């Protein structure tokens with residue numbers, strides 16, 4: 001089977017390696033060629049194209065059986081987001097209509113849920129997001145879903161894992177702050193669980209079509225998160241700081257507990273990192289091993 005990962009970054013690389021181990025031929029798209037050698041060493045065929053330029057899709061000259069869209073503008077404001085998830089996703093949608101793969105997985109985000117009162121949120125919540133970037137992403141979900149093939153939308157919570165655990169790093173560097181009274185919930189998922197969930201979606205395509213949250217079992221209040229870190233590392237708690245200003249946060253400020261029940265029920269999916277604890281104990285070991 002030929003798989004194409006559009007946006008072969010942090011999650012895409014981990015996914016590519018899994019798919020190769022399962023015998024798939026994997027091509028990974030990035031805009032820049034900077035990481036081509038690394039991708040090639042992993043066995044992923046690198047392809048450089050910019051999804052915001054429609055003509056660049058001419059570089060996709062082969063049929064792909066599976067397509068995973070895991071693209072992210074990275075840094076940049078609303079404009080960059082609109083370019084990738086508006087214009088770029090329009091181009092991907094048109095290309096998918098011509099290419100007709102057997103399965104399509106779109107990685108979205110739990111930032112599309114606008115809840116602010118610590119409610120549990122499930123996939124059937126139909127409110128349109130408030131925040132601009134979340135609304136752009138939600139519109140991208142709608143757009144991709146218009147193609148004829150079955151589409152699986154996986155809404156990921158905050159991704160952490162090797163080399164990408166921002167709060168952990170801030171805490172270890174003594175730069176973390178507790179926002180307000182620390183009552184806001186964090187929803188997280190380990191990168192490898194997300195990569196595994198995508199792999200499950202591809203390999204169980206007959207069962208899966210629709211929208212699923214991918215997040216670990218335990219949303220945790222910021223205060224409780226730092227208390228746990230402080231206890232296991234024997235380091236002081238971060239200082240308290242002001243509540244964040246929603247206008248400076250790309251994904252706005254929400255406070256919710258995201259449920260992962262549906263994907264587990266339908267697929268019997270098991271998380272290797274059911275809470276932040278398992279993942280961060282590994283990160284702590286990596287941190288201690290650093291020169």
Ligand SMILES: NC(=O)c1ccc[n+]([C@@H]2O[C@H](COP(=O)([O-])OP(=O)(O)OC[C@H]3O[C@@H](n4cnc5c(N)ncnc54)[C@H](OP(=O)(O)O)[C@@H]3O)[C@@H](O)[C@H]2O)c1
Pocket residue numbers: 006007008009010011012029030031032033049050051052069070071072073074084088107108109110156157158159160
């Ligand atoms: N990070 C989180 O906490 C989080 C939370 C929820 C959902 N998500 C979603 O999870 C998915 C994977 O995230 P990630 O952390 O793996 O992202 P990432 O490491 O930033 O990788 C994103 C990839 O997209 C590529 N890309 C960006 N703009 C492009 C363009 N115009 N044309 C072609 N490729 C382009 C980048 O290539 P270049 O580097 O060459 O530009 C990069 O390879 C994304 O869909 C993201 O929205 C992330």
